[in-house]
Amino acid sequence: MVVGSHVNLAISKELAEVTMNSNYDFDIAVIGAGHAGCEAALAAARLGAKTVLLTMNADTVGQMSCNPAIGGVAKGQIVREIDALGGEMGRVIDATAIQFRMLNRSKGPAMYSPRAQADKKAYQFDMKFRIESQPGLTLRQEIVEGLRVEELRAKGQGLCAEPDSENLNPQPSTLNQITGVMVRGGAVYRCRAVIITTGTFLQAIMHTGETKTPGGRAGDGTTGTLSDSLRELGFELQRFKTGTPCRLNGRTIDYSVLDEQPGDADPIPFSYLTEKLTQPQLSCWLTETNAGIHDLIRENLHRAPMYSGQIQSTGPRYCPSIEDKVVRFADRTAHHIFLEPEGRHTHEVYCNGISTSLPRDVQDRIVRSVRGLEHAEIMRYGYAVEYDFAPPTQLQRTLETKRVQGLYFAGQINGTTGYEEAAGQGLLAGINAALKLNGQPPLILDRSQAYLGVLIDDLVTKGVDEPYRMFTSRAEYRLLLRQDNADRRLTPIGQQIGLASPERSERYTQYDDEISRGTAALLAHRVDGLTLEEWLRRPEWSWETLSERTPELRALDLSPRAAEQIEIETKYAGYIKRQAAEIERQHKVATVRIPESFNFQGVPQLRKEAREKLTRVRPTDLGQAGRISGITPADLTVLMLYLKQPERLGSENRPAL
């Protein structure tokens, strides 16, 4: 069965021959070479799958479409996790960044968050080069127009209910297996798994004032037929919007009246493999809007597509356009604007904080009214983009779709926003696709293990009602999920699944050994009746000051990073223990498993809303069920009753258990 409205069913003989070629036979095809696609393809290839990475334009591999920065609060932790598992983002940004800052240094170690300004072009080339260099991975420029699937079997009753069905007996539906992708020109790539990472490019429309242009990014096109193909397979698609600000020519900015924001004097790398950062750093600059600009925006609101009704989809609340800010926070007379250089070999400067879809003439007037930008030239105007995404409750926790076996979605197509969130999903989709083909168990990270675990659990359990960005407040186990210990949390997993390179493994083992020796020494030695560990817990002592007094510690000659790790673990121990106890308490109920075949529609005691939500998400345990928004403790009690006391089941569920 071929799906795709533009599929030419009469494939020419010539093309048929071409497609017999092994150049078209792969284990895994990744569609889209953005941040998700690059990580997915690299991970899959590294785990031994013969992988092809298909991109509309080989010149935009790993492109940073929006702001020129990687990391930040919660996002920096994610980059560390990607690196710890064996992903690429951390190494690429370390190699190409032009400024590094550790945010939140005034707070505790759980809040430390690395952030870097990237040289956009350098980042992109570095990533592309790594893709090209990876054995087992083929990069190819193609426009994908459809998916090929094969019907496996009719699904049994209860496996897949229509979410909004009034009917208590779910409609049986078919289960498909992915077999390949069709590209423009009629060629077919045969494969056993497909990972779709198309970002904002599904049915994308850009808005600048009244002007509408098809395309997912200024200068690029859109992928229309893939959306049709997904709809034909029964996937639900919805629309989101996001926006970008204008970019200026830095030569025309008056920096003398702006506040400088330099990088850290002792920059700390993202990747656990990067020894030291040596590149010279560039500064960012800070200015702000003013009351006059706010008035100007108010006068022109009717020309902003979102306010004129031209855009009706939902945008993110935490990255609002300047027109949004002016309307929602009418009492504020100024909003920050961060001027961020886009690279070493360009004057282009990104105006962070004033993303907008207002028409060009208004953008010109806004910019000229800002302190320091009176004579600035706009190089690219800001625009809003509207795109299709697939509500992620249609996914399993492996990021494989529930409808089509072997089909995975990762990145912005799942309704997320941010390079880091996309890369993390790509990495896990790539890992899981390869593990499945190898017949190995999936990698599902728990919420207490990683921000990536929180991210994916939130997506598949709660879905999204605005573009999803990670915050530390989303992680209930925030004190455990630190940027300093991502390798301790995840590198052993990377080693186990075979993604950690020998270099990474060796370094990690050495580091882990240092920590073990240091921890043992703290417990073994006493001063004035107290163990060194007890001394170190006190706020006035550090590993360094303690080492100066105790030759036993000094003799260990630990690396600064290992010493720091021991210090954090020791000083945080009390809080971590309290949090660990809480995890334990919640796990007891949370781990009650719900069988895959469980028919939520067959539980008449559940409220209709609860039945629908549970049917749509199909949680695998009670913990996940409880995190679905709108599911109440009463609903959980009913479920618990049905799971724990099968003899009390309604007739519809009795045979299933």
Add this chain to the structure above:
Amino acid sequence: MKGLDDTIAALASAPGAAARGIIRISGPGTFAVLKDWFVPADAANWQAAKTPQRHSGKLLIPQARAPFESDVQWWPGRRSYTGQPLAELHMVGSPPVLSAVLAELYRRGARPAEPGEFTLRAFLAGKLDLLQAEAVLGVIDATGEQELKTALEQLAGGISQSMVLMRRDLLELLADLEAGLDFVEEHLEFVSRDEITRRLMKGRDMVTQLAQQARQRMHAGERPRVVLAGLPNAGKSTLFNHLLGQEHALVSPIPGTTRDYLTGIWHCEGLAVDLIDTAGWEFAGDEIGTAMQQFRHDQLERADLIVWCSAADRSATEREIDARYRADIEQAGRPVFQVITKSDLQIGIGATASSSISVAKNLGLTKLARAVHACLNDPAARDRSWLGSSAARCEQSLVGAAEALSHAVQLAEQPGSGEELIAGELRLALEHLGEIVGVVYTDDLLDRIFSKFCIGK
């Protein structure tokens, strides 16, 4: 607990003879157990009913000579109290008739409902929150007007409401803290340390107070405890028996007759109280007496009110001892109400006493009941806004929340400690509070952040 799919039936009105009696039936088979012997006045309407409605008609019971007039309030769908098909039979409140109807229902496939089972179904169907469900049970089990009032208030959301308000306040604070942690690049001070400390203390004090109330309520069981205490042969047991209207304790003129403690429910001016008689306040310390003293000591500890009985016919020495013991108890912080017993034998002590009675002459007893009632209803002495069953469930959560908030206050007062640690304790506290009212907090946290702050680098 039995199946939720079973059709259950039980008497819903008060037992005993009354003008009207109500039998409630719930479950998927409700219609089936009624259809063959309920003869509705409007059969077509009854058969086709899709919405809740009242149907007049008659019930035909084979062994009865005549049909019983009965109205059936019929909820065919999920919009009933239990979220299932539900029927209420409204009929004459004669116990033999009601029994016969119930027997017929059981014969036709319904089973007797267990205590609280209708409420359980309502809770499971999402019609009630936990506190309200407990309140319903409170209404059912209420043994006094006061208790009924508390149950009804809880049903209307009394405690739920104050819990919800407090939770909202703490959630606002958490949103402030989290915004400061997640949006460090915004260069905004979301909330000052002093402000954090102040709001945390307010929360801690409220939760601690609620925890104490819940604990007191638990110790008190379902009803306030009134303990009769006093020197031997002070007439405690005579008073006890009189108040309960039956011969509970062996009453004799020999000091030390009451060797065990006795308890019963006294309906004191509409308030059901546990009335407890204790062994006399022994002078000598023999072995049994010591064990008993300990026992009585425990009772005094748990009392909501101690009624100290002083006999009017004591000698001057005895009066001195009596006053000393009473003062001891008062100093231990328990509320004490003194009553002069045997006032018919009065020799002249009455002037200083709070109240004087004579059971033999039936004097002053109503006055005593009023005085006890007033003492128990003194809001400063005792908070009556918790139902016993809710208190038992919530106490642990409240203690957990109070503990977490105390930690948070300590952290907030140390200048060097990070806000993420304060936020951690606050989350723990909210988790505990959420358990009480049955809600989760993460869903609305981000909403709060974004509704308050202009964020968006």
